[in-house]
Amino acid sequence: MSAAPHTALAARSVQVPLDVAAIRLEFPVLAQSVRGKPLAYLDNAASSQRPQVVIDTISRYYETTHANVHRGVHTLSQQATDLFEGAREKLRRFVNARSTREVVFVRGTTEAINLVAQSYARPRLQSGDEILISWLEHHANIVPWQMVCEQTGAQLRVIPMTRRGEVDFAAFKSLLTARTRLLALTHVSNALGTIVPVQHFIAEAHRRGVPVLLDGAQAVPHLAVDVQALDCDFYCFSGHKMCGPTGIGVLYGRESLLAAMPPWQGGGDMILAVSFERTIYNDLPYKFEAGTPHISGAIGLGRAVDYLQALGLDRIAAAEHDLLEYATSRLAVVPGLEIVGTAPEKAAVVSFTVQGIHPHDLGTILDSEGVAIRTGHHCAMPVMEFYGIPATARASFAFYNTRAEIDRLVDALALAREVLG
Amino acid sequence: MDLSELYRDVIVDHNRNPRNFRPMPGADSHAEGFNPLCGDRLTLFVKLDGDRISDVSFQGSGCAISVASASLLTESVKGRTVAEAERLFATMHALLTRSDATVDVAALGKLGALSGVREFPARVKCASLCWHTLDAALHRKSVPVRTE
Numbered sequence: 001m002s003a004a005p006h007t008a009l010a011a012r013s014v015q016v017p018l019d020v021a022a023i024r025l026e027f028p029v030l031a032q033s034v035r036g037k038p039l040a041y042l043d044n045a046a047s048s049q050r051p052q053v054v055i056d057t058i059s060r061y062y063e064t065t066h067a068n069v070h071r072g073v074h075t076l077s078q079q080a081t082d083l084f085e086g087a088r089e090k091l092r093r094f095v096n097a098r099s100t101r102e103v104v105f106v107r108g109t110t111e112a113i114n115l116v117a118q119s120y121a122r123p124r125l126q127s128g129d130e131i132l133i134s135w136l137e138h139h140a141n142i143v144p145w146q147m148v149c150e151q152t153g154a155q156l157r158v159i160p161m162t163r164r165g166e167v168d169f170a171a172f173k174s175l176l177t178a179r180t181r182l183l184a185l186t187h188v189s190n191a192l193g194t195i196v197p198v199q200h201f202i203a204e205a206h207r208r209g210v211p212v213l214l215d216g217a218q219a220v221p222h223l224a225v226d227v228q229a230l231d232c233d234f235y236c237f238s239g240h241k242m243c244g245p246t247g248i249g250v251l252y253g254r255e256s257l258l259a260a261m262p263p264w265q266g267g268g269d270m271i272l273a274v275s276f277e278r279t280i281y282n283d284l285p286y287k288f289e290a291g292t293p294h295i296s297g298a299i300g301l302g303r304a305v306d307y308l309q310a311l312g313l314d315r316i317a318a319a320e321h322d323l324l325e326y327a328t329s330r331l332a333v334v335p336g337l338e339i340v341g342t343a344p345e346k347a348a349v350v351s352f353t354v355q356g357i358h359p360h361d362l363g364t365i366l367d368s369e370g371v372a373i374r375t376g377h378h379c380a381m382p383v384m385e386f387y388g389i390p391a392t393a394r395a396s397f398a399f400y401n402t403r404a405e406i407d408r409l410v411d412a413l414a415l416a417r418e419v420l421g
Numbered sequence: 422m423d424l425s426e427l428y429r430d431v432i433v434d435h436n437r438n439p440r441n442f443r444p445m446p447g448a449d450s451h452a453e454g455f456n457p458l459c460g461d462r463l464t465l466f467v468k469l470d471g472d473r474i475s476d477v478s479f480q481g482s483g484c485a486i487s488v489a490s491a492s493l494l495t496e497s498v499k500g501r502t503v504a505e506a507e508r509l510f511a512t513m514h515a516l517l518t519r520s521d522a523t524v525d526v527a528a529l530g531k532l533g534a535l536s537g538v539r540e541f542p543a544r545v546k547c548a549s550l551c552w553h554t555l556d557a558a559l560h561r562k563s564v565p566v567r568t569e
Contacts, residue, residue, distance in 0.1 A: 357485075358482075358483060358484035359484075360459050360486075360547065361428075361484050361485045361486070364424075364427065365424060368424045376459060376460065377460055390459070390460030390483075391459060419424060419425075419428050420428060420433060420485055
């Protein structure tokens with residue numbers, strides 16, 4: 001009996017769609033005009049926008065509370081510390097980490113991956129060892145591993161992708177060997193939107209005793225992430241893609257692994273005691289947070305988590321899936337348009353090319369109509385190379401986007417054909 | 422800014438039908454230019470007769486602005502001396518990047534069609550890539566040119 005109300009609540013929250021009109025009013029940036037046209041912001045995979053409550057939380061923190069954290073006995077310092085550590089607890093709950101000792105604040109996904117590369121991988125790797133990544137990776141999940149391979153003599157191995165834009169699971173199994181030391185895999189492809197069925201990869205890697213890092217930059221907040229259910233060893237994500245501030249992100253790490261890793265950067269806050277002979281490092285997670293942290297960023301990100309959870313991640317996912325299906329069906333019938341990346345499971349990202357029109361020209365022409373999309377290689381040059389194209393145009397949606405904005409995208413594509421076709 | 426200021430007829434025409442778009446066996450010099458952000462890529466070939474550019478051609482792929490700019494470049498520097506081409510490079514650079522530049526657009530002929538690019542800062546590097554690449558080819562620089 002006691003489970004029934006929860007079930008009913010969950011079912012209702014899926015059925016009641018988001019009130020997008022009301023939500024849009026909470027995002028001041030969306031209310032403006034660009035080049036004389038109302039802004040249609042369809043570049044959310046690059047960075048999302050922020051609701052007023054996140055902006056206000058940051059302002060209020062600076063107006064009323066700011067002091068350095070973990071240092072003073074004075075009132076403001078204690079209040080700032082409470083807010084900062086309160087944010088860490090919100091982030092812990094958001095990804096369901098076991099403890100806040102597993103939640104390290106970093107600048108973003110890129111820094112999180114570099115931290116693991118330098119602090120976890122580098123001391124362990126030897127010549128002949130292998131790191132496994134996939135063809136779908138963003139440069140941030142390629143270059144840090146190339147650097148650590150150069151430093152240690154280890155080899156980088158790449159799991160091939162399929163024409164539809166999936167990571168080839170059969171090829172992965174054959175690439176997983178006794179030499180593999182780490183699998184670093186994207187959860188959602190930023191260039192194509194593919195949702196990688198990471199749980200299968202993790203289970204297979206763990207059967208071989210290989211730890212797994214997930215690049216979750218595009219997954220959060222489009223899907224609910226539970227690091228314990230995923231059973232991943234590291235999970236990296238950025239605040240600015242989930243309605244939080246720039247310059248703040250999270251490295252989740254399994255505590256046993258983090259505990260065994262040396263600090264990455266040295267400085268204040270990451271120590272317990274310093275003398276010229278010997279320094280005793282601080283406990284987790286502070287061991288990895290040298291220097292004054294991005295206090296306002298963490299607090300703002302914590303507020304963004306509250307905001308997203310109040311909307312409901314299931315309802316956000318449903319709204320974005322609706323936008324993806326609508327955009328896919330409308331774009332599929334645009335003459336000369338080809339959708340790049342057609343995996344069965346996708347986040348709300350549509351990458352495409354239009355015959356005879358370079359993506360950059362599309363980007364400029366769409367901008368003249370107030371429609372903001374990303375054009376280029378999306379920091380995933382190997383993916384572009386796979387398809388034999390220099391670049392794509394990419395529309396990426398958030399829960400605050402509308403079908404009407406997708407209609408404007410399609411109309412602007414018609415204009416592009418008029419101008420350049 | 423009006424879109425038609427950027428995509429003028431001359432630009433659209435040279436994008437659709439780029440002139441001197443061919444490889445050049447026996448070129449005296451060539452250079453590669455590339456725009457890592459956009460994925461624009463071009464190779465520029467030069468044949469010299471003493472100090473004079475007797476032939477110039479290009480290959481590659483890119484947006485309408487970069488292709489049209491390269492096509493217009495080949496038409497405008499063929500037959501000129503290296504020094505004249507370098508002066509034209511300086512003029513084009515000023516036209517594309519400096520709003521206070523006193524460039525006689527009419528004297529530039531078809532190249533003047535690129536003056537609208539200045540109003541679209543994100544596209545300036547598309548238009549200037551071929552000129553930097555020409556400069557590299559004339560000076561036989563071995564490092565690929567980039568405009569980032």
